[in-house]
Amino acid sequence: MTETESTETVGNFCNSCGRxxxxxxxxxxxxxxxxSSQIARCGKCRSRGVQYACRVCGFLGP
Ligand SMILES: [Zn+2]
Ligand SMILES: [Zn+2]
Structure with a gap:
């Protein structure tokens, strides 16, 4: 099994926890x-109020 062609979901990993x-x-x-760069946030981090940081500009927030 190889996983070399699974790059279609770029940007779908939580910005806070990487899930x-x-x-x-x-x-x-x-x-x-x-x-305006894309940020993703998972439901767990949303419900916990975990901060995110933009990977491009460093913006912090909920
Ligand atoms: Zn998360
Ligand atoms: Zn940004």
Missing amino acids: NIVAVENSVTFKCPNC
Whole structure:
């Protein structure tokens, strides 16, 4: 088994914990308020109020 062709889900990993958001309920993707790059957040981090940091501009927030 090889996994060399599974790059279609770029951007679907939680920005806070790195989990694949497809596997977590209530996950969201949205654009950074500061630089409009895509951010993903899983349902667990949302319910816990975990901070995220934009990987592009460093914006912190919920
Ligand atoms: Zn998360
Ligand atoms: Zn940003």
